Amino acid sequence: MSELDVGSRVELTVGPVAHGGHCVARHEGRVIFVRHALPDEVVIAEVTEGGEGSRFLRADAVQIIEASADRVAARCPVAGPGGCGGCDLQHVSLPAQRQWKATVIAEQLRRLAGIEREVIVEPLADDDGFTYRTRVDLAVDEEGVAGLRKHRSHDVLPVDGCPIAVPEISTEIARLTPKRHPDVGVISLAHTSTGETSVRERLRGWHTDGGGLLTEVVPTPNGQVRLTIAEDSFFQVHRDAPRAFVDAVLEAAQVRPGERVLDLYAGVGLFSVPLALAAGGDGQLVAVESDPAATGLLADNLADTPQAVALAGRVDDLFGVARPKPKGRRRGGGRGRTWVPARSPLMPPSADVVVLDPPRSGADRHVIGAVTALRPRRIVYVACDPAALGRDTGYLRDGGYEMGELRAFDAFPQTHHVECIATFERAAD
Known part of the structure; x- marks a missing residue:
């Protein structure tokens, strides 16, 4: 049995979707949760977490050998392997994304509640799954660089916009990210139904008071x-x-x-x-x-x-x-x-x-x-x-x-x- 560690690459035939934005694959009896893949694809996957003694491994599909018909090109340059942790399904067509989610809901109800239920995921009003998000938090690193968090990491990826954010927030991201933001931990952006756009810088290590x-x-x-609502209020x-x-x-x-x-x-x-x-x-x-x-x-x-x-x-x-x-x-x-x-x-x-x-x-x-x-x-x-x-x-x-x-x-x-x-x-x- 070949041992896999972080950085190892292995060819996998991808299995079914699982809760959490990944698919399940197996290699020599070991379970590997693979992001940026689709069921039935053949991929080269790079191990990102786990090793000898781990119950399972995590990996990114870094090369697609046999692609699914549901695969599409990601619109965001940091949506793929090693990139932002937010959009983990940009490589999946929108109808297939909804079927993916329906499959997960049905599986969780079956496994945890003993209920068999056919699930249909309904769309909301958006532009083909983009330009819908009205709230975005930008992380700021120790150097004052603002951007989005890398997946399962504290590293910050500078970006000049976000394709799932409403245009008003993408404009603010493009304005803010070229600048340095010393002593700031998070920049919270919000756009409301009344047309207000809020930009709030929260100092590193300071307790938030909810904002304006x-x-x-x-x-x-x-x-x-x-x-x-407050700038920091939870809202859809x-x-x-x-x-x-x-x-x-x-x-x-x-x-x-x-x-x-x-x-x-x-x-x-x-x-x-x-x-x-x-x-x-x-x-x-x-x-x-x-x-x-x-x-x-x-x-x-x-x-x-x-x-x-x-x-x-x-x-x-x-x-x-x-x-x-x-x-x-x-x-x-x-x-x-x-x-x-x-x-x-x-x-x-x-x-x-x-x-x-x-x-x-x-x-x-x-x-x-x-x-x-x-x-x-x-x-x-x-x-x-x-x-x-x-x-x-x-x-x-x-x-x-x-x-x-x-x-x-x-x-x-x-x-x-x-x-x-x-x-x-x-x-x-």
Whole structure:
């Protein structure tokens, strides 16, 4: 058996796609995760991580011997092997990208939740998968050079634009990258639906305060919603995603006037405000967010909907469920949980509809248990990671809820990322 180390090159026949933007190949019984490849291609791959004793290797396809019919030329000069870590699918045609993502979602649901589901990834409004991104962070190295991070590295690659960014941001990148930026760690760029373009330099090692305020306007079935956000606020990066996701969540939730709705991981209120309007003056909307800056903006954005309240705090804390222990601190045979906080009296004992949009890691088994204990008639889960969706779908099934409609959106073209919105209802007793 030939040993492979970083820098080794080997000819591979590429296998199926896998979660994370790579394909699976095998060499003499060893698994190799190959980026910049497509299924059934024959490639020369260069090992980038791993070696003797590693469970698996990572590699880049640096030469294509037999190309797939779905292969296209990347539009960005730093999108290939050794380049930027952002656009890992620029070598794949747009229809094949969407099929790639659909395959990954279906595989994660099958493996983690025991569900067989045909998945279709829907496009959003963009220019063939380019010029859609409204937020970009430029890293700045010790020499003051600004650019994009190299894949799985702290190295900075200077660029003169970004083909997936909206033109206003590409123009700013071209203006900023020839200059030196001493003492700066990150330059955050944002372009809003109202035409504002923000450029914020964050000093190296300094805590961020959220930055200045921006305005986003989101069209909804109940009229336009104006949201105040901070320059550092989390907000969907595809210019069409806020509209599409609000429409999909409202359609999935089917909130009736007078109902109680719980919006978990609410951010600045992208879903909270439309959900509160759907519940009406006789209903109630409880929005939960842990980030202090986002919570203040959430309360401001809900100010015109008196039926809504913003709760500041972690979702698990407010539900009174045990936090998971931080990694590396499980000593003495512990079960992986730490202290159990008291349930907040402000959390409702029941809800008609629950919407949750957790971070990439998912909502956690104990939070899902607290949600199902509310006995909502509908749960709407917004997921940016298919593996987290698969795991939490399994927990929801354990709690008596079955997945109904599942919609997947190509909110991050040219990358392996995808957004899903799933509806769950109580299984028949």
